[in-house]
Amino acid sequence: MTPFQAPTEEILRSLRLFAGDAPGWDAELSQEITQHFAAFAEGVLAPLNEPGDRQGCRLENGRVRMPEGFGAAYAELAEGGWQGLTAPEDFGGQALDHLTAAAVSEIFSGANHALQMVTGLVPGAISTLLAHGTQEQQAACIPRLTSGEWLSTMCLTEAGAGSDLSRIRCKATRDGDAWKIEGQKIFISGGDQDMSQGILHLVLARSGTPEDGVKGLSLFLCTSEVEGVRNPITVTRIEEKLGLHASPTCQMEFDGATAELIGTEGRGLAAMFTMMNHARLDVALQGVAHASRAHAIAAAYAAERKQGRTPEGTPALLTDHPDVTRMLDEQRDLARTARAMCHVALCELEKGEAPALIEFLTPLCKIYATDAGIRSADLGIQILGGYGYLEEYGVAQVWRDARITSIYEGANGIHALTLATRGLKLEDGAAIGQFAALVTRLGGGDAELELRCEAWQGHARTLAETPDVRAEAHGFAQETAALLAQAVRLRLAAG
Amino acid sequence: MTPFQAPTEEILRSLRLFAGDAPGWDAELSQEITQHFAAFAEGVLAPLNEPGDRQGCRLENGRVRMPEGFGAAYAELAEGGWQGLTAPEDFGGQALDHLTAAAVSEIFSGANHALQMVTGLVPGAISTLLAHGTQEQQAACIPRLTSGEWLSTMCLTEAGAGSDLSRIRCKATRDGDAWKIEGQKIFISGGDQDMSQGILHLVLARSGTPEDGVKGLSLFLCTSEVEGVRNPITVTRIEEKLGLHASPTCQMEFDGATAELIGTEGRGLAAMFTMMNHARLDVALQGVAHASRAHAIAAAYAAERKQGRTPEGTPALLTDHPDVTRMLDEQRDLARTARAMCHVALCELEKGEAPALIEFLTPLCKIYATDAGIRSADLGIQILGGYGYLEEYGVAQVWRDARITSIYEGANGIHALTLATRGLKLEDGAAIGQFAALVTRLGGGDAELELRCEAWQGHARTLAETPDVRAEAHGFAQETAALLAQAVRLRLAAG
Numbered sequence: 002m003t004p005f006q007a008p009t010e011e012i013l014r015s016l017r018l019f020a021g022d023a024p025g026w027d028a029e030l031s032q033e034i035t036q037h038f039a040a041f042a043e044g045v046l047a048p049l050n051e052p053g054d055r056q057g058c059r060l061e062n063g064r065v066r067m068p069e070g071f072g073a074a075y076a077e078l079a080e081g082g083w084q085g086l087t088a089p090e091d092f093g094g095q096a097l098d099h100l101t102a103a104a105v106s107e108i109f110s111g112a113n114h115a116l117q118m119v120t121g122l123v124p125g126a127i128s129t130l131l132a133h134g135t136q137e138q139q140a141a142c143i144p145r146l147t148s149g150e151w152l153s154t155m156c157l158t159e160a161g162a163g164s165d166l167s168r169i170r171c172k173a174t175r176d177g178d179a180w181k182i183e184g185q186k187i188f189i190s191g192g193d194q195d196m197s198q199g200i201l202h203l204v205l206a207r208s209g210t211p212e213d214g215v216k217g218l219s220l221f222l223c224t225s226e227v228e229g230v231r232n233p234i235t236v237t238r239i240e241e242k243l244g245l246h247a248s249p250t251c252q253m254e255f256d257g258a259t260a261e262l263i264g265t266e267g268r269g270l271a272a273m274f275t276m277m278n279h280a281r282l283d284v285a286l287q288g289v290a291h292a293s294r295a296h297a298i299a300a301a302y303a304a305e306r307k308q309g310r311t312p313e314g315t316p317a318l319l320t321d322h323p324d325v326t327r328m329l330d331e332q333r334d335l336a337r338t339a340r341a342m343c344h345v346a347l348c349e350l351e352k353g354e355a356p357a358l359i360e361f362l363t364p365l366c367k368i369y370a371t372d373a374g375i376r377s378a379d380l381g382i383q384i385l386g387g388y389g390y391l392e393e394y395g396v397a398q399v400w401r402d403a404r405i406t407s408i409y410e411g412a413n414g415i416h417a418l419t420l421a422t423r424g425l426k427l428e429d430g431a432a433i434g435q436f437a438a439l440v441t442r443l444g445g446g447d448a449e450l451e452l453r454c455e456a457w458q459g460h461a462r463t464l465a466e467t468p469d470v471r472a473e474a475h476g477f478a479q480e481t482a483a484l485l486a487q488a489v490r491l492r493l494a495a496g
Numbered sequence: 497m498t499p500f501q502a503p504t505e506e507i508l509r510s511l512r513l514f515a516g517d518a519p520g521w522d523a524e525l526s527q528e529i530t531q532h533f534a535a536f537a538e539g540v541l542a543p544l545n546e547p548g549d550r551q552g553c554r555l556e557n558g559r560v561r562m563p564e565g566f567g568a569a570y571a572e573l574a575e576g577g578w579q580g581l582t583a584p585e586d587f588g589g590q591a592l593d594h595l596t597a598a599a600v601s602e603i604f605s606g607a608n609h610a611l612q613m614v615t616g617l618v619p620g621a622i623s624t625l626l627a628h629g630t631q632e633q634q635a636a637c638i639p640r641l642t643s644g645e646w647l648s649t650m651c652l653t654e655a656g657a658g659s660d661l662s663r664i665r666c667k668a669t670r671d672g673d674a675w676k677i678e679g680q681k682i683f684i685s686g687g688d689q690d691m692s693q694g695i696l697h698l699v700l701a702r703s704g705t706p707e708d709g710v711k712g713l714s715l716f717l718c719t720s721e722v723e724g725v726r727n728p729i730t731v732t733r734i735e736e737k738l739g740l741h742a743s744p745t746c747q748m749e750f751d752g753a754t755a756e757l758i759g760t761e762g763r764g765l766a767a768m769f770t771m772m773n774h775a776r777l778d779v780a781l782q783g784v785a786h787a788s789r790a791h792a793i794a795a796a797y798a799a800e801r802k803q804g805r806t807p808e809g810t811p812a813l814l815t816d817h818p819d820v821t822r823m824l825d826e827q828r829d830l831a832r833t834a835r836a837m838c839h840v841a842l843c844e845l846e847k848g849e850a851p852a853l854i855e856f857l858t859p860l861c862k863i864y865a866t867d868a869g870i871r872s873a874d875l876g877i878q879i880l881g882g883y884g885y886l887e888e889y890g891v892a893q894v895w896r897d898a899r900i901t902s903i904y905e906g907a908n909g910i911h912a913l914t915l916a917t918r919g920l921k922l923e924d925g926a927a928i929g930q931f932a933a934l935v936t937r938l939g940g941g942d943a944e945l946e947l948r949c950e951a952w953q954g955h956a957r958t959l960a961e962t963p964d965v966r967a968e969a970h971g972f973a974q975e976t977a978a979l980l981a982q983a984v985r986l987r988l989a990a991g
Contacts (some may be wrong), residue, residue: 163881165804188882243877243885243892309660312964323967324909375874382738382899386658386907387683390738390900397738404877405885412881414819469807472818 053247079149192251244401291374548742574644687746739896786869
């Protein structure tokens, strides 16, 4: 297998082009940190990726055992301070910007998506604590998360409640100052593991009645231990998945587990979205990572593999065949455009001047980048031919790992719907003009793009007035993503 | 998991519409046989599909052990006479038409692709023996193949010679009346198994010098035993694949194995193509089977799974969501159009009046139908969401199994090249007019289709004159497939 090599230069170039004007972004510091993490990812995280997938996680006496080597790698990760990269310094963090964190996150996912899954929810948990937690909660939890003593989970989904959270039945009951949680959650990434000393579960549970729908939901902090005693939270099963075998996807029973309310009772969804919005751009970056990794594997293979002859009759490499270069070019384009889109969105996030645009770009990045990762991995398999179908060349694993990204953190169909409803309507449709201005700016005056963008605005405004957009959302999302992709391509070409 | 249900009615309807005028096709008999096989597939073959994938094949002391139950299922298959469905009655076969055989083959692949892989090369071997073998060879081999005493393999690929067979190094040396084979083959499906008493390997080996290129290749018959003694043929490894775990993909050593030349020395490629052309349409039918099976799983799931609410506020099923029905509709369309294309090609094969058209349709079916199977499986995963990513719902396996079909029996990129070169040039470009006539006939006078078809003919004639079509072959194949797909859709709609 082609060893993992972090696409550090590509990432830094993209950051400079698409996020260079973000406030507080220090190109030199960002480069230094990214290169430092790249070395760690190449040397420590990536070598565990294939063995971890092969070995998988095991459930032993209700506890999850991670694959060999994952515990030691996590210890090094925590030791390096990577878990607190964006956390405030007051809480032991490094207070770095989200652009540098995105570079780190992309490299992490490219090296070892499964481990990134289990460790990667911490920044979202910290954001949630900062936005909704009390000072006591922040002081109790954030330093433990930044130091790596704790990892965190997001306990949202239930068997009857996936995309539709109004159906959540997990029950929270007041118990003096605390709460007790009772019920089952499924699809919980890292619901248990043997790497961190403790786990902070962020649990969405019903503090109200079923009739309250989503307004009866609150968010809770639920630690794996309470005053040195295990909280009654049990992993009852690890799912057999298509990929990400080294990331334990847990079915969990909360059996009267002690919990603390975080934020306002009945406003669980709002608190949850703080956590999920972070996760969504992080999932988009996983898509970028897969697109890039699959391209790297395929490009290395194609440059060495002899196949047939050139029209001149000399022995050819795969890269001499136009159909192969077509696929390689598409892979590279997918990685670059998806990465650029994410950087554009993250730059807006850092600027914080256009909330409607950020809300518009987030689902768009999630859709485009995750589809890009899956498509690039699929092309990688095709380029390697029969070898692509073997596990040992690694591109099959990239596909298997990538395939979940268009499903989790909101299926892409749901994100398309969000884009075509909330995305178009927020602040009286402010995102439409802001997005068009963004496209125009990136396109640098390209006439064809301007025409497309004008047509798109018309379409968007019509859609914003349409009562039921469900049948059009997918097409609109594709059209919107294609427009932004074209704009970033022009920007990339302009250099 | 949704139990496998053979799409018998869909298949028979398609045969009536697209192959009803094939000579010797008896609709009633075909229906009876197809229904008979469907019951066998549903009751015996399909229940082994998931357990077989989970257990996989093992290599024990140089011999391959198939998963539990496969041996017994094969015995029943052979007992039922299914291995000799299209073989001449003189050799113990049932002399049935290829349309009925296609119906059986599609159902087999939908129920259990892995087992179909191992048993499904027999008709191609029989065709090869009939076309190129001596009377003695036919008498010695065909009855054993039709009875199921033997299975057969195609030993073509080597580590350095995949799509490019001129690089084959496996050496055949004359030894009195017989030959000895020396060398290594890889990617041999069913290279060994413990289901049949014997195996007939059809081996492409170099009887000439390396400088002879493909003209130094001959085809050989090589049985697993010679006069009661094992021929020195060893399985040295079973590949770890993305899917088809119950189909042993073997690396094999021929260590001076005794063999017989079949056909003319130095004409191995021609003999091989007899075998491969059969296999190619069979692979296209595997694509149809996957498209259909993935649709069946997704449709059954979506019809029962509650998710969100309708615009009127009542609880909704997945099928109430336009984005889900969009995906389900695409799946159904993929299965139907791919099946129709295969039936059109098989009908032409039965008629035998337009060899150029057959050569043109074969790669087209292979490309379209295998891509359709993979795409439909991918949509199926998306429709099931998180559950689609779990192995227990079966659609992940459909994708994993389907993914090889656009690679093996000639990667789709190679088929596109064949289409745009040989396909357009054979018999002075006869296929262009014949294909256009076919499209027009299927389209029933649709004006828009006529225009597209005219534009396509122009493109095809230009391409036929272009010296190097490599960069355009993929696009041309897509355009051609889309045209035929549109034509069969119109025919399907006309009923």
